[in-house]
Amino acid sequence: MTAPFATLDDFQAVLAAQSGPDVRAQEAAEARNMQLTKPPAALGRLEDIAVWMAGWQGTDKPHVETPQVIIFAGNHGVTAQGVSAFPAEVTEQMVLNFQHGGAAINQLSTVVGAKLDVHALELDRPTADFTTAPAMTEAEVIAALSTGWNAVDPSADLLAVGEMGIGNTTPAAAIGAALFGGVAADWVGRGTGVDDAGMQLKAQVVTQGLTRHATDNPLQVLRCLGGRELAAMAGAIASARHHRIPVVMDGFICTAAASCLHKAQSGALDHVIAGHLSAEGAHGRMLEALGKQPLVSLDLRLGEGSGAALAMNIVKAAVACHSGMATFAEAGVSDA
């Protein structure tokens, strides 16, 4: 399917036209949940997850049988400022590692039974350094959003989005500050492992970006301060909504990309769940701003969709209980 937008205004209109969950299916799932052989609410948040899945999948018996994990990779002009502990060529090297099955995300996708797709976005043409120019032109951000939109398999029943991009915690921090306020130091973190001086440098770089690209428009924030893999994640999340596929978010960079959708259109992340709380310092603040509670908190700070793929197991377990359990009547167990 060709992406149904050619400009950021079109994309904004796509977000505005998105529909909500299937309320009938959700109500049917709630009713079913009340009859399952357990004390009320004894499966805690697993019950909420199953009902949420039911709403987006449009059935009272939701499933996770064809999950998809997508990694988008991009390179960043802002790495010229020395904001990462690793060299930019690692982005491309890790893409090869993903393709050869050697990365953490390959193992985590296998564990949850997900198809893994990798999309490298013009790695030999990094975005512009946002301290001196907008990271992307409108045509470039639309191309990246479209890659993300088209990467979603319409037959997937659960989607995890993740990224690979040396330097991309700096654009993510800039987006956090631009959308949610505060100073740069509130949003920068260690990323791949910079020291205290590196953190200070990142804060200066983010401040320069914020000063240069002052805008209230969240999609312009994505264009000016973001990166191709962030825009692609945003495009994939919007596309999943169109196909009514629930989404599990990954860490700090993925959440920053999703935040642009949330700020552009209230409710744009209703079909999205936070997979995990990253060890990247500002991730918790960003999730709070979105009103999202992460499923797991295991000090991961890898990216590449790892926390999202891991959390898919919990979603899978939630729907297995909901859809597979017997009711009190079926099992002949006495109700309260």
Ligand SMILES: O=C(O)c1ccc[n+]([C@@H]2O[C@H](COP(=O)([O-])O)[C@@H](O)[C@H]2O)c1
């Ligand atoms: O997902 C996260 O929360 C996360 C936190 C820190 C680092 N990363 C990964 O590390 C890279 C960005 O770190 P950096 O230091 O190069 O900005 C990028 O490839 C991300 O996938 C990811």
Ligand SMILES: Cc1cc2nc[nH]c2cc1C
């Ligand atoms: C080795 C390495 C693997 C990664 N996976 C996601 N981001 C990464 C960053 C680095 C540096």
